[in-house]
Amino acid sequence: MNIRALWLSALVLSCLDAPAQARELELYLIDAPPLTFVEDPQGYGLVGDVAIAAIERAGYQAKLSVLPWARAQRFVSLGSDLLIIPLSRIPEREDQYTWIAPILTMDRAFFSLEHKVDSYDEAKQRFRKIGVGLGSAQEATLLSEGFPPNQIYSMKIGENPAHMLDLGRIDAWFNGVPESLYIWKNTGIQRRLRMGKAVTSSDLYVACSKKCDPELVRQLREAMEAIQADGTAQRLQDAYQLQLPKH
Incomplete structure (x- = not known):
């Protein structure tokens, strides 16, 4: 088992106090290695692993969904309580989403x-x-x-x-x-x-629909802050950084 898988497994074990039937949160993503992987046995990418770790730390379960990127953005923006990664926070998108937390500056x-x-x-x-x-x-x-x-x-x-x-x-x-x-x-x-x-450069966020439950937003933000503060986010990302070519 690789480093990313070990950390994700440890994270699941650390959330044993979460409800047995955790609520599913629909998470839209695109295959954009190494930021996000849709189908990879080693993990979900620099942004994907951290986003999923925060969702699990908050006591939820991520349900991954894939659509063409432009369509995914529209669907999430107009929906309710839908999550999306990796979304750049740029002026053209500012009023279309609820911005939960930055994961990476690109x-x-x-x-x-x-x-x-x-x-x-x-x-x-x-x-x-x-x-x-x-x-x-x-x-x-x-x-x-x-x-x-x-x-x-x-x-x-x-x-x-x-x-x-x-x-x-x-x-x-x-x-x-x-x-x-x-x-x-x-x-x-x-x-x-x-x-x-x-x-x-801009920050890559985990974002939610414009119509997003304030309590859900609070929980996810606190979970993201927690995994960043205890080093979990950095450890997950370090495993990918080792694979990136130098320039």
């Missing part, structure tokens, strides 16, 4: 095979097509920074941005640093990936 940068680009202005001049995830914070950020829609290529689930870059279908990829490095490492592509300086 830098975002431009990735290319030809150029190291360190600013939005340079990216506007240098790149013809910039790949981003459909419905992602990256897509919203580029639009808010004045990038024309025809310069943004919004990729759907199943379109691997690393392969799109390797095949020349996009000139650059704007994304979170840990996710991009992890994806590139696991493609086996031998070409050098050039990463610019981080141009922005």
Whole structure:
């Protein structure tokens, strides 16, 4: 059994005072390694493991659900007492959710095979097509920074941005640093990936529907604070950090 599994098992045992039939909380997530894994025997990722640990510490049971990311966001926002990870807290989303607690701060940068680009202005001049995830914070950020829609290529689930870059279908990829490095490492592509300086960063949250039970919010926030204070969150994340490539 690996380190993450051991910690998750220990966390379950520490919650024996929780009700035998714990209430299920529906948690929406996307397969965005290493932030979140949907189907991986080793765990649920840097954000996923911590979110699930907090849910269990609060005395609930996580019921995992997967939808295309843009649809998942709409469904959770308009629903009631639904949770979602990993959601960047950006101005465009501020009034659409109940923000429970930050889990990780993530830098975002431009990735290319030809150029190291360190600013939005340079990216506007240098790149013809910039790949981003459909419905992602990256897509919203580029639009808010004045990038024309025809310069943004919004990729759907199943379109691997690393392969799109390797095949020349996009000139650059704007994304979170840990996710991009992890994806590139696991493609086996031998070409050098050039990463610019981080141009922005935001906190990745566990968030709830706009209509969310205040008592549930309080319990989850306190549970998150508890697992951060006692080192559980850091220990869960450290096991993943060891697997991330250096840049």
